[in-house]
Each structure stands twice: as structure tokens, then as C-alpha cells.
Amino acid sequence: MEDPLTRKLHLNAFLMGVGHHEAAWRHPRTEPARLTDVRHYQELARIAERGRLDSVFLADGVALNGDVRHNALDRLEPLTLLSALAAVTDHIGLIATVSTTYNEPFHVARKFASLDHISGGRAGWNIVTSAGEAEARNFGVVRPSHADRYARAGEFLEVVRKLWDSWEDDAIVGDRAGGHYADTGKIHAIEHLGEHFSVSGPLNTSRTPQGHPLLVQAGSSEDGKEFAARHAEAVFTAQQTLADGQEFYADLKRRLAAHGRRHEDVLILPGISPIIGSTEREALRLEKELEDLIIPAYGLAQLSRMTGLDLTEDDLDAPLPDVPAETDGAQSRRKLVVDLARREHLTVRELIGRLAGGRGHRVVAGTPAQIADQMQEWFMNGAADGFNVMPPILPGGLSDFVDYVVPELQVRGLFRYEYEGRTLRGNYGLPRPGSRYAALAVAP
Amino acid sequence: MEDPLTRKLHLNAFLMGVGHHEAAWRHPRTEPARLTDVRHYQELARIAERGRLDSVFLADGVALNGDVRHNALDRLEPLTLLSALAAVTDHIGLIATVSTTYNEPFHVARKFASLDHISGGRAGWNIVTSAGEAEARNFGVVRPSHADRYARAGEFLEVVRKLWDSWEDDAIVGDRAGGHYADTGKIHAIEHLGEHFSVSGPLNTSRTPQGHPLLVQAGSSEDGKEFAARHAEAVFTAQQTLADGQEFYADLKRRLAAHGRRHEDVLILPGISPIIGSTEREALRLEKELEDLIIPAYGLAQLSRMTGLDLTEDDLDAPLPDVPAETDGAQSRRKLVVDLARREHLTVRELIGRLAGGRGHRVVAGTPAQIADQMQEWFMNGAADGFNVMPPILPGGLSDFVDYVVPELQVRGLFRYEYEGRTLRGNYGLPRPGSRYAALAVAP
Numbered sequence: 069m070e071d072p073l074t075r076k077l078h079l080n081a082f083l084m085g086v087g088h089h090e091a092a093w094r095h096p097r098t099e100p101a102r103l104t105d106v107r108h109y110q111e112l113a114r115i116a117e118r119g120r121l122d123s124v125f126l127a128d129g130v131a132l133n134g135d136v137r138h139n140a141l142d143r144l145e146p147l148t149l150l151s152a153l154a155a156v157t158d159h160i161g162l163i164a165t166v167s168t169t170y171n172e173p174f175h176v177a178r179k180f181a182s183l184d185h186i187s188g189g190r191a192g193w194n195i196v197t198s199a200g201e202a203e204a205r206n207f208g209v210v211r212p213s214h215a216d217r218y219a220r221a222g223e224f225l226e227v228v229r230k231l232w233d234s235w236e237d238d239a240i241v242g243d244r245a246g247g248h249y250a251d252t253g254k255i256h257a258i259e260h261l262g263e264h265f266s267v268s269g270p271l272n273t274s275r276t277p278q279g280h281p282l283l284v285q286a287g288s289s290e291d292g293k294e295f296a297a298r299h300a301e302a303v304f305t306a307q308q309t310l311a312d313g314q315e316f317y318a319d320l321k322r323r324l325a326a327h328g329r330r331h332e333d334v335l336i337l338p339g340i341s342p343i344i345g346s347t348e349r350e351a352l353r354l355e356k357e358l359e360d361l362i363i364p365a366y367g368l369a370q371l372s373r374m375t376g377l378d379l380t381e382d383d384l385d386a387p388l389p390d391v392p393a394e395t396d397g398a399q400s401r402r403k404l405v406v407d408l409a410r411r412e413h414l415t416v417r418e419l420i421g422r423l424a425g426g427r428g429h430r431v432v433a434g435t436p437a438q439i440a441d442q443m444q445e446w447f448m449n450g451a452a453d454g455f456n457v458m459p460p461i462l463p464g465g466l467s468d469f470v471d472y473v474v475p476e477l478q479v480r481g482l483f484r485y486e487y488e489g490r491t492l493r494g495n496y497g498l499p500r501p502g503s504r505y506a507a508l509a510v511a512p
Numbered sequence: 513m514e515d516p517l518t519r520k521l522h523l524n525a526f527l528m529g530v531g532h533h534e535a536a537w538r539h540p541r542t543e544p545a546r547l548t549d550v551r552h553y554q555e556l557a558r559i560a561e562r563g564r565l566d567s568v569f570l571a572d573g574v575a576l577n578g579d580v581r582h583n584a585l586d587r588l589e590p591l592t593l594l595s596a597l598a599a600v601t602d603h604i605g606l607i608a609t610v611s612t613t614y615n616e617p618f619h620v621a622r623k624f625a626s627l628d629h630i631s632g633g634r635a636g637w638n639i640v641t642s643a644g645e646a647e648a649r650n651f652g653v654v655r656p657s658h659a660d661r662y663a664r665a666g667e668f669l670e671v672v673r674k675l676w677d678s679w680e681d682d683a684i685v686g687d688r689a690g691g692h693y694a695d696t697g698k699i700h701a702i703e704h705l706g707e708h709f710s711v712s713g714p715l716n717t718s719r720t721p722q723g724h725p726l727l728v729q730a731g732s733s734e735d736g737k738e739f740a741a742r743h744a745e746a747v748f749t750a751q752q753t754l755a756d757g758q759e760f761y762a763d764l765k766r767r768l769a770a771h772g773r774r775h776e777d778v779l780i781l782p783g784i785s786p787i788i789g790s791t792e793r794e795a796l797r798l799e800k801e802l803e804d805l806i807i808p809a810y811g812l813a814q815l816s817r818m819t820g821l822d823l824t825e826d827d828l829d830a831p832l833p834d835v836p837a838e839t840d841g842a843q844s845r846r847k848l849v850v851d852l853a854r855r856e857h858l859t860v861r862e863l864i865g866r867l868a869g870g871r872g873h874r875v876v877a878g879t880p881a882q883i884a885d886q887m888q889e890w891f892m893n894g895a896a897d898g899f900n901v902m903p904p905i906l907p908g909g910l911s912d913f914v915d916y917v918v919p920e921l922q923v924r925g926l927f928r929y930e931y932e933g934r935t936l937r938g939n940y941g942l943p944r945p946g947s948r949y950a951a952l953a954v955a956p
Contacts, residue, residue: 093688136693136696144626151593170618171619174651206713250580274547366691
């Protein structure tokens, strides 16, 4: 385990359109016309790099989800977008969400290998499954069950890792005089034959700077936590209270041993949406400004989506109604939402306001020092190895975080002044995996 | 039809590793270690843009094909790579090869829409089908027949176009004060239900600068030509002689009317590998240098792949043996190779030398003026609307082309001095398509 005196926070900037708050696009400090303008995202990546953050991250889905009448929901595709960010940055890690549900492992392995080459070792993959009805209808299939999605995801990842290993580090000889380009003894057919996939390999892209792009995961269901404990190297999670954060952290770290992994093999990064003011009053005013821009019908529709319940006809000023037993799909997020409403005795309207900032992630409004206090508390008390930072408005919320909260974390000795590593793995303090085929080759 | 006096060539730079010649990686003017270095491709794109070329283009396949012992065959994935090139260029078009055989139309529509946004309207899609055994084995399927691949490709493209049309140009309202982001009456479910695909839509990426990224095609089989006549806006083709070029050109342009298309709706761009010297002698010396670097075993294997025949045991210094009737898959390329060998009475070794420069595309060695003469002859005599330029070595062969051949074409009035358009379509002189759903909406 790391020395607690030198242990440092890891910070990821979660980039979402013009901000994570549902009403961000209506706020005077954003420009929603920049939603499909690459320069907007390039600016965000440069700001994050200026702040020495570990990485930026893009969520994704393969359907138009939510009510686009009332929110800026069109999106660029993450892998193409991150390549364009790689071209204008040098250090920041680049994490893309790609689903295992409607994809093929060969394509996904290759695109991440390509991004890892292009970025010089800064690629990360947030592994998700596609749960939605609308997504299933874009691929002509019946929506798969939770268990089926995770079973496919596990085998998918196994194939992808084999493909990333299919070229050993020293497979390319490059002997021009002798006409010997590559040592085919170090390029391996993977001949995977499983329940979901049959893939021969090898990849047609050589071994990448990181060996394997960083593996990130964000599901908090039972299957999700098991998947993370087996495979993930960084975990994004939504936790509202220190106690919940500690419980999740301890639970996930405890699961590692069963898979032969150590405490430090996985970084746990709870989400935090920092609403920053130079005074607490200013921060609360910004929070209120954003809350006042929420469209109630949109908020009800979002709350229904997050919980999997139809609340669109509910009374805004009454408490959240009793909810039926959990169903497949949105379990962990529903529990979080219901717990929040009950704990704080919120009306539906108040709940919508609380969720609008981070879709279930924790919102902290305050001065830079107050926000740093919160982060420090979680970091020092077994609830976080770092944070998934979700600014309510972009780019302003990110530049405020970098300019005011990061220095506060730095002077407290909690965050780096300069990048330590040359790759995303290097900055996250995670090892570079070797090729499984190389290991076989050196066996007696 | 364009005024013949103002009609201009269109030029695409086909970027292939460190050069199109099979032995390029062994030549002292290349650096094969740059094969997976994004800066190599960024340099190439900037050179092409300096020469005012219309576009750069990347081929692709989804298997390691060919003998990597003797050639630099590892590749970056085109869409991720082109995004990184978009970030460092302003005008050059960016054409990526993506197969319809093992992909899903929703993913492909979205990635090209994303690239079109990121590049400000410079994306093009070279539509291919995947014919190889090795490719089929990476997706766990039996290799589909030629006809099945093209049937799937046709429906695939139909779905992709519908998805690109699913957001009308003016679907985004962006009314912040009123809380009205998009007009859902202008965002359309496509509800495609066909033999191969069932896709509801809409896309979750808004309408792009070009409406539809440019559609490019390169198959020269009967199915390929019909596909091009129905759908393509630019066609890459391998033609060895002026007569063959004229026949292909006339044939393809003749087929357009049956699909309600005009002569000028498709640009035909034969491949040309220019081996450039300041004197003819210098050009021939470079050609000889490259030829001397060919590894015979590799050449035989490549010839076998191109023709679909096993020639690996053949006598290098004998004529090409009689070949059996054509089979599914490599027909058009086999015919070209056999015709070339017969026409010029080549031994197998000589044939390998002739093919090594452009894998069946025409190789022209000479001074800039001689190369311009050849291009002019084809352009003025009904064999080409422009060229797919395949430099034998990269970057040197491309910078020589831009610095010496392009000015020669410019002074002859055959090529632009400055970009005319703001998008790839604009520079190719092709119209921007409207959304099919908008057309429906204005019907009485």
C-alpha cells in the first residue's frame, strides 16, 4: 500500500457537453452551440492538463435518451473526439466509454490500441453495458438481461485483452538491411472460442505504449461490483454520503483478494459536482441560479429515467411516493435516489433540484477551501482514492476547479504539482501489464 | 457538366504507412518506426494541404493480412487516426475506409457524423465489404459470399443515410430563455426494418456540416460498379492503360442514368504511383532501388493474395502460368494482373516488380512534367476526373509530388491554387444533400 504521507489524490474531469447540471445549457456562462464544436472539448482538455489532472472522461450511449426538447443531449462519439484531444495535449489521460453490448471485441481492441498509440499511452476504456430499450432498438435486438449483459462483457473484455497481448513488446524487429520486419514468433493468434465470441486474431495493430489501455468501470450493482473487482483499475461511483462512500470503498477493496488482486490495484473515484464560489454565498447563489433554470417536466422525466419509475404525473410538492421492488436495469441508481429523498425528507421538486447537478452524484457547493475539505475528508477516511470531477457548467466550472480548488489541494500536499508519469497508467500509479504470450514463451 | 476550360483535377493522397511500394520500409528515405506515430500522419496531412489536395485517404482491413515477417503491415485504425489529423489541419478532406460486413450502421453513422463535426465538414467514407477468410475468423462467422456482402452493404448504407438525415438542419432551436433546446418535430425516428437491419433511430448526434459525409467506393467488380453507380460520389480504381481507364470511366458514367444520377455526380479517380526524379534517369534509379529491395518470397505471397492463386512455388523467371477460371472475391484485381503479365510478356519476377509499386495501380516513373503529362492525358481523354495519388515512399514521395508535380499541374491550369470550398464536398464540387425528412415535411 502507498505511504499515507505521500499518497496523492487522483482526479478525473468528466466532460459532459456544456456542463453536468441539467440546466447548464440555459446558464449565461455556457454556450450550447459549442456542443458539437471540437474546440470546446480541446479547451476543456487543455484546462484539465493545466491543472495536472490525471484524465478526462467521456460518457456515451448509443441512442438519443432523454427529452431533447428541454436539454442539449446530442453528443459526439467519444473515441473520435478523444483522438482530436490527444492531438492538442501531451499529458492528460483520455478515457472513452464504449459498450460491450452491441460491439465486436476486435473493433474495440483495435480502436483503443489506436488511441493509445496516437496519444502516446494515454488511452482508457470505461467499460459499460447497454441497458436501455432505445439502444436495443438501434441494433434490432431484444434488450438483453442484466446478467446476460455482464456475461457478455466479461468474455468481451477477455478477448480484447488477448488481442492487446497478441503482439509482444519486442515483436517488431525492423531489420531493414536483412528485410526482417517482425518476428512472427512474437505475434500470436489468440484462437479464442467462447460462449459469445470466436476470434482468431492477432490484432493488426502492434503492441501499444501502455500494453493495455487503462480499464475503467462504473456499475454499482452486484454484478457491476464483481466485474470491477475482477477487471477494473479505476472505478467511478455515485455516493451521496461519507458513510455510503466508505461502505462502497471497503466492499469493493475487500472483493479484490478473491481475484488475486491487491488493495492498490484499483482506484475508487466517487463523483463530485463542485459548485464553486469565492464565498459560500456566491456558490449557493450559482447553485440557486441553476436550480431555477430546471424545467419541471424535464426534471420529472429524468427522475423517472433514473429510477425506472413513471413519476411524470406526480405532484412536485409532495414527498416521493412509495416505490415498488427493484427491477432489472437501474437498481443501484434507484436505491441511491430513494435513500436521498427519504434521508432528507425531500419533496419531488426538491429531489429534482438535488439530482439535477450530478444525476445522483454528490453536489458540493462552497468555497474552494470548503470543497477541498470535503474531498480531503473522503480521501483520508477510506471513501476515495480520488474523484471524478463533474463541473456543473463547462468550461467555467472546470477552470474554476483548476484555478482555485487544485491549488488548495496542492498546498495541503494532497495533489501533484507536476505529472509523475509519461502515460495514464504512470500518473494513476498503476503497472504496465506484460503480454500473456511473452510470459508463456519464457516458461521452461 | 463542367466547362472543359475550367474543369479541374481532383487529387486524393492515399496514405499508406511509410509508402505504397512493398519495399518502402527498407528504403533509406523512410522511417518504419514512425508507422504508429501520429506525427508521421499529421506531417503527411499537412503536406497534402500545403499542395491544396482535396483529401487524404486511409485504407483498412480487420485482420493482419500478408506476411509481416517481410513488410511493415501493422496499422492504426482510420477513424481514430483521421480525428487526430483533423485537429492539425483546416482544409484537407479526411476519408476513412470502414467495412459494412462486420459493423453496425448505427455505430458507423455516428462515428462519421462525429468526424464530420470534428473536422468542420471534411469527412468521407470509403465503403468496403470484408472479403477475407482471416477477417471472417476475427468475427466468428463464415466468410460471406460476394453477393451477400454487397446486399448487406446496400442496406447498411441506406440505414446510415437515414440516420444522417434523422436530425434536420434546423432541428436545434437553442432557445435558452424559453427552455426549448430542439424541435422534436425535426428529429425523426427512422424505423428502418429490412432484411439485414432493424434500426429505430434517431441518431444521438446532430446534423453535420456536410449533411452526409462524402461517399467513396473502390470495388471494380460488376457488383462493385453497380454499387458505385447507385451510391458513390468518388470512385477509386486501379487501371493500367489509358484504354482500360477510358473503358472503366465510360462504363461507370453510363450506368449513372439508370439511377437518376448525372455524369458530374461521381468523380472517378484512378490510382497513380508517381516515382519522381528531377531527371527521368533519377526517377528510374529510384524505381530500381525500390525494386532491388523487394524480397522475392514476399512478392510471391503478395501475388498469390492479389490473384487468389497459389504461386508461392512458382519459378520466378518463367512467365505467369495459365490461370483457372475466376472465383469469388478477387476477380477484378486478378484480371488486371493477368492482363498486365500477358500484355507485356512479363516473367513472374518482373510482374512482382511491376506490382510492388502500387499493388496493381499504375506506376509512372519520370520527371514532374512527364508525370503531369500522363495525368493530363487521362484527364483530357475521358479516363479520369482526378487521381488517387499513391506515393511509393512517405513522406518524401508526397512532398516531391506536392512541391514539383502540383505546380506543374497548376501552371497548366489543371489544378487549383487555393481551396474553393469550405468542406470536402465543396472542394470536390459536389452538392450538400438535404434531409429526406425535411423534404417530406414541406410536401403539401
